[in-house]
Amino acid sequence: MSGLASAAHIPELRKRAVFTLLMLLVYRMGVQIPTPGINGEALAAFFEQNAKTLFGMFNMFSGGALENFSIFALGIMPYISASIIIQLLTVVIPQLESLKKEGAVGQRKITTYTRFGTVALALVQGLFIATGLENMSAPSGGAPIVLHPGWDFKLLTVLTLTSGTAFIMWLGEQMTERGIGNGISMIIYAGIIARMPAAVGNSIQIIQSGQIPFILVPLLLAMMFGVVALVVYFETAQRKIPIQYAKRVVGRRVYGGQSSHLPLKINIAGVIPPIFASSIMMFPATIGNFIQIDWVQRASAAMSPGTIYYYLLDVGMIIFFCFFYTAVTFNPDEVAENLKKNGGFIPGIRPGKKSAEFIDKVLIRLTVVGSIYLAAVCVLPTVLIHRFSIPFYFGGTALLIVVGVAIDTISKVQSHLVMRNYEGFMKSAKLKGR
Known part of the structure; x- marks a missing residue:
């Protein structure tokens, strides 16, 4: 800080x-x-x-x-x-x-x-x-x-x-x-x-009117801070696969031999799965407003937020899109091939196909955990609204975006600070050299 x-x-x-x-x-x-x-x-x-x-x-x-x-x-x-x-x-x-x-x-x-x-x-x-x-x-x-x-x-x-x-x-x-x-x-x-000030003001009015018992307010606040902490933890968590680079002799100099790691985020797909799932899940309710046919209205009511069918399908679609988008954006074979070309290998794992299989296995496990985390955070708002009458969406895609952008902005500021310090080191080194 x-x-x-x-x-x-x-x-x-x-x-x-x-x-x-x-x-x-x-x-x-x-x-x-x-x-x-x-x-x-x-x-x-x-x-x-x-x-x-x-x-x-x-x-x-x-x-x-x-x-x-x-x-x-x-x-x-x-x-x-x-x-x-x-x-x-x-x-x-x-x-x-x-x-x-x-x-x-x-x-x-x-x-x-x-x-x-x-x-x-x-x-x-x-x-x-x-x-x-x-x-x-x-x-x-x-x-x-x-x-x-x-x-x-x-x-x-x-x-x-x-x-x-x-x-x-x-x-x-x-x-x-x-x-x-x-x-x-x-x-x-x-x-x-x-839009958050209006939502907070609306919540205060509902609490003052007695629609939400005042005794539940501390519990709700504690739960909100807990959800934010959970999102921050999972958005910053990484699985670091150790990478070792072989030594190479070029002329009289020896290159390589360093140790590094391959960072894999738990939530590689980011907010894309919830956006896709929310768009598809809200489609029946949208169609129901325009088509006044009996079976369409029944299907729209069955798939509306608050029903068990909505929760199950929403969770299933978030998990599906997590695996789908991760498979599209991250290619273990390509990563393993790049490591092999640069003389890198995972300790105890053969370079090439075996390394790709190992990375893919780790990626599947991370995606399972990440998809369950995303589903839990995104289903939370509908539960709060329909079971506990919370008047605003706390959690879901909006919370993921807010926390993710805040973390990314802080990391960009820190990167600028590190670059500035490096420039200072370079200037001091030149002065000492003179």
Whole structure:
């Protein structure tokens, strides 16, 4: 903590922190600018009734921009979706896989493809949202959400939402390059944090009204701190596989012979499995709002949060996506081959195929533990809401994102401090040499 406190006295870090805050302020200002042609009161009433559907989830990630239907209503979700799609396609398309192995040059091309994919997804999503809003109205036969439906509204909405998403993507890239931490993650983080004061205030009102017994408040607070500590522990926990490098003689010099380790996180997949699972789990409730057919309504009710079917399927899908995404993003054969090329080996394990099998076995065990941890943290909010009447989501994807981004930002600050100290060592070494 002393190192982080001293970061305020470093001009470079201070500039980066101020730039990040200014960019987040620009983003939050854009969230308050509404898209033309929308009845704000009817839209607010619609979101109040559909908070537990896909609309509520997207509204959370956009920081309330979808509820206001602002110019940033799509948020950064098209960029995240495009990034995941490109990442999955690198396993299927050999050209993309070769680009991934080309280093910085290939990564720039992949980034360009991701940008184009983001704009394409934003265009499609904007058109679907504009078309859907024209058929929606406030609950109980209220006023329509769109004031003047037609192609004029659709084209204006698509252009506005796509431009907003492109601008958010640019903001995120600028924050990553000139600020602190990952810009895209910081934008999602700011959107979630911005909605926390209202949730806390709502909780205080419910406690004061007596809906939650006051005697349970200390227990709930202790449980909340415990969940945060659990998330921090699992997000920072690693399994370090020891690596030994063989000695190599080049001319009269001997290289290698060092000991290192291969760090494997318990939760390699991050927040991607909960996002995928939540999107799919909220889909039946969303469909149930638009299709008034008896069997569709029964299926939607059976899969709504609070039922045993919802809990079981949600846990199963989180575990499945943990294994699926880990298998896509981490290749034990490739890691073992790179170790072999660089003269590294795992003590007691043959290089090559045996090393890949050992890494794969360790990875499976870690993923089992990580998937159970993710499922427990993500199911917790629905249990609190439907069993104990807690009025806000504590846990789940939002908590994982908040804690993960905070840990990543702290590590980036510490990296800047270490680099600055190294520069100081280099300068002192030069002065001594003179």
